[in-house]
Amino acid sequence: xxxxxxxxxxxxxxxxxxxxxxxxxxxxxxxxxxxxxxxxxxxxxxxxxxxxxxxxxxxxxxxxxxxxxxxxxxxxxxxxxxxxxxxxxxxxxxxxxxxxxxxxxxxxxxxxxxxxxxxxxxxxxxxxxxxxxxxxxxxxxxxxxxxxxxxxxxxxxxxxxxxxxxxxxxxxxxxxxxxxxxxxxxxxxxxxxxxxxxxxxxxxxxxxxxxxxxxxxxxxxxxxxxxxxxxxxxxxxxxxxxxxxxxxxxxxxxxxxxxxxxxxxxxxxxxxxxxxxxxxxxxxxxxxxxxxxxxxxxxxxxxxxxxxxxxxxxxxxxxxxxxxxxxxxxxxxxxxxxxxxxx
Amino acid sequence: xxxxxxxxxxxxxxxxxxxxxxxxxxxxxxxxxxxxxxxxxxxxxxxxxxxxxxxxxxxxxxxxxxxxxxxxxxxxxxxxxxxxxxxxxxxxxxxxxxxxxxxxxxxxxxxxxxxxxxxxxxxxxxxxxxxxxxxxxxxxxxxxxxxxxxxxxxxxxxxxxxxxxxxxxxxxxxxxxxxxxxxxxxxxxxxxxxxxxxxxxxxxxxxxxxxxxxxxxxxxxxxxxxxxxxxxxxxxxxxxxxxxxxxxxxxxxxxxxxxxxxxxxxxxxxxxxxxxxxxxxxxxxxxxxxxxxxxxxxxxxxxxxxxxxxxxxxxxxxxxxxxxxxxxxxxxxxxxxxxxxxxxxxxxxxxxxxxxxxxxxxxxxxxxxxxxxxxxxxxxxxxxxxxxxxxxxxxxxxxxxxxxxxxxxxxxxxxxxxxxxxxxxxxxxxxxxxxxxxxxxxxxxxxxxxxxxxxxxxxxxxxxxxxxxxxxxxxxxxxxxxxxxxxxxxxxxxxxxxxxxxxxxx
Numbered sequence: 001x002x003x004x005x006x007x008x009x010x011x012x013x014x015x016x017x018x019x020x021x022x023x024x025x026x027x028x029x030x031x032x033x034x035x036x037x038x039x040x041x042x043x044x045x046x047x048x049x050x051x052x053x054x055x056x057x058x059x060x061x062x063x064x065x066x067x068x069x070x071x072x073x074x075x076x077x078x079x080x081x082x083x084x085x086x087x088x089x090x091x092x093x094x095x096x097x098x099x100x101x102x103x104x105x106x107x108x109x110x111x112x113x114x115x116x117x118x119x120x121x122x123x124x125x126x127x128x129x130x131x132x133x134x135x136x137x138x139x140x141x142x143x144x145x146x147x148x149x150x151x152x153x154x155x156x157x158x159x160x161x162x163x164x165x166x167x168x169x170x171x172x173x174x175x176x177x178x179x180x181x182x183x184x185x186x187x188x189x190x191x192x193x194x195x196x197x198x199x200x201x202x203x204x205x206x207x208x209x210x211x212x213x214x215x216x217x218x219x220x221x222x223x224x225x226x227x228x229x230x231x232x233x234x235x236x237x238x239x240x241x242x243x244x245x246x247x248x249x250x251x252x253x254x255x256x257x258x259x260x261x262x263x264x265x266x267x268x269x270x271x272x273x274x275x276x277x278x279x280x281x282x283x284x285x286x287x288x289x290x291x292x293x294x295x296x297x298x299x300x301x302x303x304x305x306x307x308x309x310x311x312x313x314x315x316x317x318x319x320x321x322x323x324x325x326x327x328x329x330x331x332x333x334x335x336x337x338x339x340x341x342x343x
Numbered sequence: 344x345x346x347x348x349x350x351x352x353x354x355x356x357x358x359x360x361x362x363x364x365x366x367x368x369x370x371x372x373x374x375x376x377x378x379x380x381x382x383x384x385x386x387x388x389x390x391x392x393x394x395x396x397x398x399x400x401x402x403x404x405x406x407x408x409x410x411x412x413x414x415x416x417x418x419x420x421x422x423x424x425x426x427x428x429x430x431x432x433x434x435x436x437x438x439x440x441x442x443x444x445x446x447x448x449x450x451x452x453x454x455x456x457x458x459x460x461x462x463x464x465x466x467x468x469x470x471x472x473x474x475x476x477x478x479x480x481x482x483x484x485x486x487x488x489x490x491x492x493x494x495x496x497x498x499x500x501x502x503x504x505x506x507x508x509x510x511x512x513x514x515x516x517x518x519x520x521x522x523x524x525x526x527x528x529x530x531x532x533x534x535x536x537x538x539x540x541x542x543x544x545x546x547x548x549x550x551x552x553x554x555x556x557x558x559x560x561x562x563x564x565x566x567x568x569x570x571x572x573x574x575x576x577x578x579x580x581x582x583x584x585x586x587x588x589x590x591x592x593x594x595x596x597x598x599x600x601x602x603x604x605x606x607x608x609x610x611x612x613x614x615x616x617x618x619x620x621x622x623x624x625x626x627x628x629x630x631x632x633x634x635x636x637x638x639x640x641x642x643x644x645x646x647x648x649x650x651x652x653x654x655x656x657x658x659x660x661x662x663x664x665x666x667x668x669x670x671x672x673x674x675x676x677x678x679x680x681x682x683x684x685x686x687x688x689x690x691x692x693x694x695x696x697x698x699x700x701x702x703x704x705x706x707x708x709x710x711x712x713x714x715x716x717x718x719x720x721x722x723x724x725x726x727x728x729x730x731x732x733x734x735x736x737x738x739x740x741x742x743x744x745x746x747x748x749x750x751x752x753x754x755x756x757x758x759x760x761x762x763x764x765x766x767x768x769x770x771x772x773x774x775x776x777x778x779x780x781x782x783x784x785x786x787x788x789x790x791x792x793x794x795x796x797x798x799x800x801x802x803x804x805x806x807x808x809x810x811x812x813x814x815x816x817x818x819x820x821x822x823x824x825x826x827x828x829x830x831x832x833x834x835x836x837x838x839x840x841x842x843x844x845x846x847x848x849x
Contacts, residue, residue, distance in 0.1 A: 006685075006770070006773060007436065007684060007685075007770070007772065007773050007776065008676075008678075008679075008680070008681060008682050008683055008684060008685075008757075008759055008772065009680060009681040009682070009708070009759030009762050009763055009772065010676060010680045010681075010683075010685070010704055010707055010708060011357070011514070011680045011681060011704060011706050011707065011708065011759075011763060012706060012707065012708035012709060012762070012763060012768060013355075013706075013763045013764050014706075015721060015764055015765065015766040016766050016768075017714050017717055017766045017767055019766070020717075020719070020766055068712075071711070071712065071714060072714075075714060077717075114715075115715065116714065116715050116717065117714075117715035117716050117717045117718065117767075118715065233720070233724070282717050282718045282719035282720065283717050283718050284718075285718075287718050287719075287720040287723060287731070287733060287734075288720075288723065288731065289723075292720075331731075331734070335731060335750070336723075336729040336731070337729060338602065338728055338729050338730055338751045338754050339351070339589060339593070339599055339600075339602070339727070339728040339729055339754060340589070340599045340600050340601045340602035340603075340604065340754065341602050341751065341754070
């Protein structure tokens with residue numbers, strides 16, 4: 001092969017940005033199947049919509065910024081942002097919610113900062129938080145798992161709900177929706193119910209929310225695959241899970257009658273999505289080894305604090321964004337000791 | 344192995360591609376009609392010619408002498424006539440020209456008289472170093488640092504371990520592998536001499552485990568050599584860049600060379616196997632360094648192999664000898680694919696540091712524009728020096744030289760691991776070289792500015808003192824004038840008084 005570089009090294013490994021992104025999407029497949037199984041096929045509609053809008057927004061921004069289309073449309077980053085946001089949104093999120101979220105993620109959170117590699121905040125989480133703050137009702141009305149619902153949704157009725165806000169039989173979508181297990185747990189603990197009593201309710205499964213626990217387990221397995229394929233390193237997910245696990249264990253040991261178990265926290269809400277797919281976003285996470293551990297642990301602790309003592313049902317998105325802010329500081333203070341340098 | 348091997352962070356497992364060039368024994372490159380010998384084939388001061396155009400020289404005759412401390416001599420690789428001493432293109436990444444001696448060979452290849460020394464211990468350490476310097480020996484691993492300097496620990500250092508580097512971690516290159524297979528005895532000769540010069544017994548020969556033939560050849564020779572009791576062969580795992588001096592020391596001893604320091608600071612001296620062989624030839628057989636083993640290999644080379652080549656041999660002769668398919672002016676690599684540099688002209692001469700000529704590589708870096716850095720940190724994971732290449736990249740790109748220093752840019756060994764693993768295909772090392780050069784230029788300018796400032800201040804001071812002196816002189820003169828005036832007045836007054844008294848008397 002002819003040489004293309006001006007200077008050494010003239011060899012290059014097989015590592016590619018696009019390959020990273022494709023592996024990430026591949027690792028999400030089992031969890032998406034689980035979501036479809038538990039909450040119906042609506043997530044597929046939201047996801048398709050999100051991907052299309054993301055690619056259009058990306059193309060538009062690239063055009064406006066006079067950047068080449070092909071390398072950046074095919075790098076897969078816009079698709080990953082869209083898919084992650086689609087998974088984080090409620091199953092029957094109205095179409096405009098998805099569209100606003102994706103456009104905000106790509107245009108504001110990504111391209112206004114300089115596009116791929118330059119955004120300080122995770123675009124999917126910025127969009128998620130924007131939507132949560134602006135449309136709290138739509139963002140917190142969740143479907144119960146299919147087995148609990150009287151009439152599980154098929155693709156057509158899901159389509160109707162997303163685009164018309166109505167079920168096929170003309171009933172409003174609020175007739176079938178409800179709170180998430182995380183939300184239910186928090187509200188009822190606030191009403192002085194005992195956590196062990198709360199988790200007896202049909203909304204809950206073996207360890208955490210019914211369905212949710214399996215989705216989280218599949219996400220964790222997908223994450224393990226990413227670590228195995230060296231797409232992500234273990235430091236951030238392990239530190240985050242340990243951070244979240246240890247603080248919830250401590251509070252649970254101190255006050256078991258007012259706190260949920262560590263296992264509940266680990267397998268609820270966006271824990272595993274956050275640990276393996278969101279907090280590990282290389283662009284916005286810490287980059288040194290020590291820094292990644294600090295970053296991950298911080299996300300874990302903040303997630304718990306926001307979940308339990310904050311005003312929102314889940315804290316992963318806020319925790320990630322808050323830690324994103326600290327990344328330059330963390331990186332600066334966690335530089336490794338260079339060969340031959342002072343101990 | 345008694346002591347456990349140390350490990351360095353990062354590094355790469357690369358496809359060695361060594362078998363391409365190891366199936367044939369070392370062959371001799373045919374004598375070229377014309378040899379071009381750059382006066383600087385080593386780190387340090389260029390040597391000074393001691394021959395004139397028209398002189399007839401013999402093989403091994405000294406044609407240029409060492410100039411200054413960090414320098415070595417240069418010898419005629421074959422017998423013939425000096426035809427020119429002028430600027431010629433030399434193998435250099437920027438295509439520079441430099442002063443070269445051109446030698447037209449007469450085909451007789453007649454040696455100058457040279458002395459064989461059976462027992463080198465009758466020479467002093469100093470004499471040995473001097474002979475090695477006069478033999479023109481430099482580090483043959485690629486850097487070309489004069490070897491005699493590394494054999495002089497000085498009075499403040501004590502050498503504990505001599506490490507002989509037979510690692511050869513770069514893909515494709517096999518010249519050290521082949522020299523160990525075929526000339527193990529000669530390498531051991533060199534080790535004996537170096538041990539004597541350094542007054543050290545403990546010696547480690549480090550070889551990567553992808554060279555089983557070399558390991559067994561060296562082991563066989565070492566088993567027969569009873570004088571080298573405290574020398575052992577250490578087989579180390581194949582991992583790039585173990586062959587780099589600092590990383591090798593870490594692997595063999597577990598110690599780290601202090602930043603901005605030298606191996607001798609921790610009692611270690613490292614020499615390449617090829618250098619060791621050359622030292623053996625120089626001391627025992629009196630032969631100066633006039634040739635080296637060059638690996639010619641690559642995907643476009645039909646008969647790849649290793650060739651004992653006289654310095655000054657034009658590369659195109661070597662390439663056509665190996666049946667290379669190469670477009671005219673198609674760039675090729677001098678050195679390895681990870682740290683070598685590319686040349687496009689093939690009429691350049693083989694020099695002391697030319698270990699490999701590489702034409703065509705598999706898995707070449709793609710031509711596509713690099714994507715932006717996604718901060719994945721793979722580069723930091725791969726860095727054997729524990730740098731943060733990504734941060735260095737930002738600072739180099741923005742020319743924030745201060746910051747690149749703070750992030751230890753000058754500890755970068757330019758091994759290329761970071762560029763290799765980068766998913767965005769950013770030529771990171773290219774940026775680091777740029778930042779290093781910029782920093783050095785900047786320092787040079789600061790130095791110049793400082794010098795100018797000091798000169799200016801000195802000048803002002805001089806003027807000031809001159810002015811003061813002048814004033815002082817003027818003052819003195821005035822004083823003197825005043826004094827003489829006063830004296831005169833006094834005299835006049837006296838005279839007047841005298842005259843008045845005279846008058847009175849009268």
